[in-house]
Amino acid sequence: MGIDRREFLKIAGLSAMMGLGGKAAFDLLVPGEVEASLKDTPLTQAKRWGMVVDMDKMNDEIMDRCVEACHRIHNVPDWGDPKVEIKWIWKETYEHTFAGQGHDYQGEEFKERNFLILCNHCDNPACCRVCPTKATWKREKDGVVMMDPHRCIGCRFCMAACPFGARSFNWGDPRKAPEELNTQFPTNRDYPTRTKGVVEKCNLCAERIAKGQFPACVETANEILKDSLVFGDLEDPGSNVRKLLRSRYAIRRKPELGTGPNIYYVV
């Protein structure tokens, strides 16, 4: 699992207390159990969540599954039209993900290589600065850039301000999205759908983190290939993400703009 080492140790400790041996807990921590054992503690305690996409391991199949899982869990409708589409997480080629950073002599294979894109949950997010109603804000305790679709007035200032194109607007009522593309909408009855006229975006699965579960994309990716998408606390020097960032070369999208993206790509 792309799970934070210290968090893991806490879980292991916890499991030990609950009567499982440390080693046994280690062995038992397959995805389902991780969630079970995380239920009421540690995942909620990071100071700044971040993700590292390991591009050596990441591939199209994993990305597609991540996108599917996220959009299913969050009732993201498929409009089948780029004009009004809504996306929380998606694939984009290197050329466009890191616009302006490529060069003429890159192989097509690299240029066309897909990257996994989502909200960067920036340290200094422009979207939160411009929102007139605090409908989007940076959560102090763990750095998640939250979005309240009930307070949003739909001015779309945040969409203009986000340099990563991470935000989508409900140009129409999600329930009116083409039926043939959304045979079972809403796909998750435990998560709210949005109304027309509000902005939405990746919430880093705040609702899952609160329950001690990993973000849907992280869980999905790690089920397919361990550590392809690593999730952890960037403030904790001993965390899995920090270890990875120390030892491997990682880049972020548009760091020069000073928003402080918290999604890293190991290349």
Place this chain on the structure above:
Amino acid sequence: MLDKAIKGSQIYWGWIIFLLALIGVGFGFYLYQWFEGLRITGMSRDVSWGFYIGQLTYFVGVAASGVMVVLPCYLHDYKAFGRITILGEFLAVPAIIICLLFVFVDLGNFPRFINMMIHPNLTSILFWDAIVLNVYLFLNILIGWNVLSAERKGIHYQKWIKILIYISIPWAFSIHTVTAFLYAGIPGRHYWLTAILAARFLSSAFCSGPALLILLCLIVRKVTKFDPGKEQIRTLGGIVAYAMIINVFFFLLELFTAFYSQIPGHMHSIVYLFVGLEGHGKLVPLMWIATAFAFIALVILIVPGFRRKEGILTVACISVIISTWIDKGFGLIVGGFIPNSFEKVFEYWPTVPEVFISVGIWATGLFILTVLYKIVTAVKEEVAA
């Protein structure tokens, strides 16, 4: 004084009914948007602001330009403008109302605008824009109405009005500066991220607003017995000339920075607007029309012999309005979004409902302008008689 607005000729009433009809049509299309959402517009995930926000931007400029008659009158004691300050103030009022309506129709969920008051975010420029616009609206209604009432009664307006007038002068500059700050402080939108944007906004406001005011003065002279005055129009013409020259100069400064530095991000939007990018160029003809009209306007305005002939000045004013409207009311907003954050080109063009909703709002503004100007001219006629 409102009674003055209900006594008019057949032409006056015909015009009023025509405007009401346009408002009705616009409102009908708005209901359609209300039920279907903003997807009936041309806006998209990539170009998330369009015609509406362009109009907001343009008409804040028109509103701010009222100061171009107020400032010379009260700070430079240029008495001639005393005759038409009320026209400037009562142009600002409908202009602000147009702005507010364009914000409303652009909101995805406009009844929730109340959230801006109960949960204000002080770092949001949009919040401050709402404040300065509303205060400016209030100032202009209060000042205009009181000064006009006093004039009607043949007395001098009260002293506290003078204080409001002095406040309204810097306030006019503030509204357009704040509007520019909506755009000029956003990371990653290179076309907007320029320190000179507020200055550009003010210069284009101070040519397009007075140009509109000149046209209104000429219409007022034609359809009422009140003559705003030859000297007044000539002075306004001079203001339009200087402001338009500065406006074009500022734009050329943008071109220099973008193209001499050769930084791709700074060039892309401008290239898209004027020659097209990656085979997309919907706005190219418009931008060249703007350029042509700017050129015509400059030739007329710079040559005093042309500028001082009211007939030719009219052509210049219309040219200025077309040119600045395309530049600020259309190209600036759309161009800022193209290419998008992935350096892809996704184009925008307004839809029919979008345009008709806009027409409805313009008509609302014109309706308010007509009523206010009717009152003003009736009072002026009465005082003269």
